Amino acid sequence: MTLHVLPFSDDQAVAWDALADVLGAAGVDLTEGQCLPAPDTGQTTRAIMGKAGSGKTMLLARLTNALREAGVEIVSGEYEGRRRRERRSLAVLAPTNKAASVLRTRGVPATTIHRILYTPVYDPEYERIAEWLSGNIPRPTIEGLTDTALDRAHAFYEQVKSIPGALAAAGLRGSDFITGWKRREDPLDIGFVDESSMLDARQLDDLKELFTTLVLFGDPAQLAPVGQSGEMVFDRLPAPARLTLSRIHRQAEGNPILDLAHALADPALGFEEFEEQVAQAARSDDRVVLAERVNSDLMARSPVLVWRNATRLRLIAAFRAAHQAPETALLPGEPLICDGLELPLKHRKKRIDLEARGLIKGAQVVYLGPGRKPGFSRLHIFGADEPQISVASIIKIETDPDAEPFIPYAATMGAAFVHGAACTIHKAQGSQWPDVQVFAPDLFAAARSGRSEADIPLWKRLAYVAITRAEHRLHWVIRNRLARPRTPLSTEDLAAPPAPLQLDGAD
Numbered sequence: 001m002t003l004h005v006l007p008f009s010d011d012q013a014v015a016w017d018a019l020a021d022v023l024g025a026a027g028v029d030l031t032e033g034q035c036l037p038a039p040d041t042g043q044t045t046r047a048i049m050g051k052a053g054s055g056k057t058m059l060l061a062r063l064t065n066a067l068r069e070a071g072v073e074i075v076s077g078e079y080e081g082r083r084r085r086e087r088r089s090l091a092v093l094a095p096t097n098k099a100a101s102v103l104r105t106r107g108v109p110a111t112t113i114h115r116i117l118y119t120p121v122y123d124p125e126y127e128r129i130a131e132w133l134s135g136n137i138p139r140p141t142i143e144g145l146t147d148t149a150l151d152r153a154h155a156f157y158e159q160v161k162s163i164p165g166a167l168a169a170a171g172l173r174g175s176d177f178i179t180g181w182k183r184r185e186d187p188l189d190i191g192f193v194d195e196s197s198m199l200d201a202r203q204l205d206d207l208k209e210l211f212t213t214l215v216l217f218g219d220p221a222q223l224a225p226v227g228q229s230g231e232m233v234f235d236r237l238p239a240p241a242r243l244t245l246s247r248i249h250r251q252a253e254g255n256p257i258l259d260l261a262h263a264l265a266d267p268a269l270g271f272e273e274f275e276e277q278v279a280q281a282a283r284s285d286d287r288v289v290l291a292e293r294v295n296s297d298l299m300a301r302s303p304v305l306v307w308r309n310a311t312r313l314r315l316i317a318a319f320r321a322a323h324q325a326p327e328t329a330l331l332p333g334e335p336l337i338c339d340g341l342e343l344p345l346k347h348r349k350k351r352i353d354l355e356a357r358g359l360i361k362g363a364q365v366v367y368l369g370p371g372r373k374p375g376f377s378r379l380h381i382f383g384a385d386e387p388q389i390s391v392a393s394i395i396k397i398e399t400d401p402d403a404e405p406f407i408p409y410a411a412t413m414g415a416a417f418v419h420g421a422a423c424t425i426h427k428a429q430g431s432q433w434p435d436v437q438v439f440a441p442d443l444f445a446a447a448r449s450g451r452s453e454a455d456i457p458l459w460k461r462l463a464y465v466a467i468t469r470a471e472h473r474l475h476w477v478i479r480n481r482l483a484r485p486r487t488p489l490s491t492e493d494l495a496a497p498p499a500p501l502q503l504d505g506a507d
Contacts, residue, residue, distance in 0.1 A: 008055075008059075009055060009245075009247040010247070011054075011243075011244070011245045011246055011247055012055050012058070012059050012245060012247075014243065015059060015243045015245060016059065016062070016063070018046070018243055019046065019048075019063060019215060022044055022046055022213065022215075023067070023190070023213065025039075025041060025044075026038060026039070026041065026190070026212065026213045027039055027088065028067060028070055028072060028088060028190070029070070030066050030067070033066075033069055033070045033071075034070060034071065035070055035071045035072060035088045038088065038189060038212065041212075042212075043208055043211075043212055043213075043214070044213050044214070045208060045214045045215075045216070045237060045241060046216070046237075046241050046242075047196070047215070047216040047217075047218065047234035047237050047241060047242045047243070048060075048215065048216070048217050048218075048243050048245065049217075049218055049219070049220050049234060049242060049243070049244045049245070050219065050244060050245030050246065051220070051221050051261070051262065051265075052219065052221075052258055052261055052262075052468040053255065053258045053261075053262075054245035054246065054247065055245055055247075056194075056217045056218075056219075056245060057106055057108070057194070057217075059245070060092070060108060060192055060194060060217055061106060061107060063192070063215075064090065064092055064108055064109070064192065067090050067190070068090075071088065072089060072090045072189075072190065073088065073089045073090070074089070074090055074091075074092075074109050074161075075089045075090065075091040075116065075188060076091075076109060076111050076162075088189055088190070089188055089189040089190065090189065090190045090191070090192065091111070091116050091188055091190070091191050091192070091211075092108055092109060092110040092111070092191075092192045092194070093110065093111060093112065093113050093116055093191060093192065093193045093194070093207075094110050094111075094112060094113070094193070094194045094195055094430065095112070095113055095193075095195055095198045095199065095203075095430055096112065096195075096198075096360070096362050096363070096430045096431065097112055097358050097363050097364075097381065097382065097384055098363075098364060098383045098430060098431040098432070099194060099195045099198075099430035099431065100112050100383060101382065101383030102431075102432050103194055109161075110194065112358075112360065113193075113203065113207070114355045114356065114360050115356055116184070116188070116210075117184055117206075117210075118182065118184065118352050118355065118356045119182055119184050120178045120180075121178065121179050121180045121182055122177055122178060122179070123176070123177050123178075123179050125142060125143070126142070126167060126172065126176065127177075128140040128142065129142060129145075129150070129153060129166075129167060129170070130163045130167070133153065133157045133163060133166055134163075145170060145171070149171055150170060152169045152170055152171075153166040153167060153169050153170040154166070155169070156169035164177075164178075164385060164386075180353065182352070184210070187209070187210055187211070187212065188210050188211050188212075189211065189212060189213065190211065190212075190213045190214075190215075191207060191210065191211035191213070191214045191215070192215050192217065193207065193214065193215070193216050193217065194217045195217075195218065195219075195429070195430040196216035196217060196218035196232075196233060196234060197218040197219050197220070197222040197223075197224065197232050197234075197429070198222075198225060198429050198430050199216075199225070199232075199233045200225045200233070201233060201236075204216075204233040216233065216234050218232060218233075218234055219468075220232065220234075220235075220244075221264075221265075221461065221464050221465075222429055222461070222464070222465050223426055223429060223453070223461050223462070224453065224454070231454070255287070256281040256284075256285045256287050256288050256474075257287060257288065257467060257468070257470050257473075257474050258468070259281070260274075260277060260278060260281060260288070260467055260474070261463075261464050261467045261468050263277055264460045264463055264464050269460075270447075271443065271444055271447035271459060274463070275440065275476075275478070278290060278476045286473075287472065287473050287474065288473070288474050288476065289473065289474065289475045289476065290476055290478060291437070291475045291476060291477045291478065291479075292477075292478065292479050292481065293477065293479055293481035293482055293483045294315065294318075294437060294439070294477050294482045294483065295437060295475065295483055296319055296322050296323070296482055296483055296484065296485040297485050297486055297487055298435055298437055299315075299319050299335070299421040299422065299437075300333060300334070300335055300421070300489060301335065301366075301433070301493075302433040302434070302435055302437065303335065303337075303364075303420050303421055303422050303423040303428070304421070304422040304423075304437045304438075304439050304477070305422075305423065305424075305428050305436060305437065305438050305466045305469065306422055306423070306424060306425065306439045306442045307424065307425060307439075307442040307443060307445065307446050307462055308424075308442055308445065309424065310401050311422070311439060311441075311442050312422045312423065312424060313398050313399060313400065313401060315421065315422040315439070315482070316397075316398070316419045316421045316422050317399055318482045319421040319422070319482070320334075320397075320419075320421075322482060322484055322485050323485055323488070323489055325489075327397075327406065328406075328408055329408050330367045330395065330397075330408060331367075331489050332367060332368055332369050332489065332490075332491050333366060333367070333489030333490050333491050334366070334367045334419070334421075335364065335365070335366055335367075335419070335420035335421055336364075336365045336366070336379070336395065336417040336418065336419060336420045337362065337363070337364055337365070337417065337418055337419070337420040337423060337427070338359055338360065338361055338362060338363040338364075338365065338415055338416070338417055339361065339396070339416040339417055339418045340361045340415075340416050341354055341355070341359070341361075341414070341415055341416070342394055342413050342414065342415075343413050343414070354391065354415055357381075357384060357386065357389060358381040358383065358384030358386075358387075359381065359389075359391065359415045362427060362430075363381055363382075363383075363384075364381075364382045364383075364420055364431070365379045365380060365381050365382065365417065365420070366379065366380045366382075366491065366494060367379060367395075368380055368388070368491050368494070371390040371391070371393075372390065373392075375392055375393065375414070376390050376391065376392055376393065377390070377391065377393040377395065378390045379391060379393075380491070380494045387494075388494070391414060391415050392414030392415065393414055393415055393416075393417060394407065394413075394414055394415070394416040394417070395407065395408055395416075395417045396416065396417065396418050396419075397419060398418060398419070405418075422439075425462050425465050425466045426465075428465065428466065428469050429465055431469060432469050432470070432471050433469060433470065433471065434470075434471050434472045434473065435470065435472065435473045435474075435475060436466070436467075436469045436470035436471075436473075436474055436475065437475040437477055438463070438466040438467065438474065438475065438476055438477065439477050440476055440477055440478050441477075441478070441479075441480050442462075443459050443462055443463050443466075444459075446458050446459035446462055447459040
């Protein structure tokens with residue numbers, strides 16, 4: 001799916017002109033559609049801020065297309081050919097796999113920050129195919145691959161500019177042509193970062209070292225990263241470096257979900273009045289549902305969004321009980337969230353390998369079944385290029401905030417996971433789902449607490465983030481109840497690749 005071509009609003013046009021000036025000073029002329037070698041003018045950072053529906057993604061997509069038409073090379077993190085000094089490049093980044101995949105469904109060739117920090121090391125024999133597809137060398141002869149296989153690779157690449165996809169079309173697996181990963185050593189050129197409200201100060205400093213021209217796209221109404229006292233990275237930029245999109249673009253007008261999100265900006269609005277607005281929207285539009293109980297079927301692929309950790313654990317326990325899941329094992333189809341990598345420093349190469357393949361903290365996965373080795377699990381990673389892997393896992397089933405979690409599967413070291421049927425609103429930032437359930441009793445508790453963040457009531461920030469995670473339908477759950485599932489857990493909705501990758505937890 002691609003973005004429809006719509007006229008810019010006035011504030012989008014102002015932002016375009018300002019960024020065109022920045023890019024022009026960096027040697028990329030959007031008006032003439034041409035590139036010059038990058039001048040040595042130092043590092044430049046700009047921020048485009050706006051609430052949901054203000055057209056940030058549309059502006060990002062149009063800028064990306066304009067840069068591509070001007071001859072700027074898109075850096076995807078999957079393969080980079082021999083770089084010429086005069087070649088200009090752009091990387092479009094997001095903090096999570098899910099956020100990057102949301103951009104890709106809108107026609108923007110995005111990848112994760114982790115994936116751009118690490119570059120794949122290709123087997124020299126198969127790298128010749130990549131160089132040929134990139135137009136750098138003549139068609140090669142590869143032992144073990146027929147002309148028909150190379151023709152399939154070429155045909156795929158003509159349609160989709162993906163080197164791994166083309167090599168897969170030739171009958172190769174990722175483990176055939178990628179021998180490892182390495183930390184990027186050379187700096188890059190232009191970087192666009194979506195969902196930049198999720199960045200912390202250290203990540204911004206890393207990106208500034210990597211990109212000479214950096215543009216942050218972010219929503220100032222979201223929740224700031226934990227430990228930053230309600231401050232977001234673009235708040236520290238000088239005023240001239242920040243531009244705000246305030247007009248809600250016309251494709252977002254009449255959307256009851258966004259109408260509710262923007263109603264939260266009214267400082268006089270209380271929780272009870274807001275919930276009445278939700279009820280009114282539900283009576284007039286089926287995109288908003290006032291739900292008496294949590295839908296357990298939706299929880300298998302879209303977590304219930306809550307504020308309190310105790311609520312999260314109670315909902316997960318109720319979900320597993322409703323599906324008659326055993327206490328000592330997972331059922332295929334149960335959702336999980338990556339909670340980090342439990343690997344010692346000496347296994348840095350393995351950590352890079354896992355992160356580059358999509359197993360970063362916060363990644364959403366589905367359990368497919370046990371792996372071939374003890375402690376291994378087969379998983380489907382949402383938003384990853386090669387979504388199905390077998391990996392050494394430490395899966396934690398939490399039942400009580402004050403008790404140690406039960407661990408049904410545990411390798412000595414590897415990727416750690418918690419259950420994903422419910423998650424906190426903080427962790428949901430950067431993700432979107434077609435249907436989203438928001439657990440309103442938790443937001444009522446936040447409202448009663450009287451807490452604020454950056455002088456805005458905390459419940460309003462929580463509600464705004466939770467509501468804007470919904471792509472098509474918002475379920476506002478008003479009772480602490482769970483409906484019984486209508487269908488058993490399944491993995492049939494997850495397409496299987498020819499062969500899963502096998503990743504060792506430790507050597």
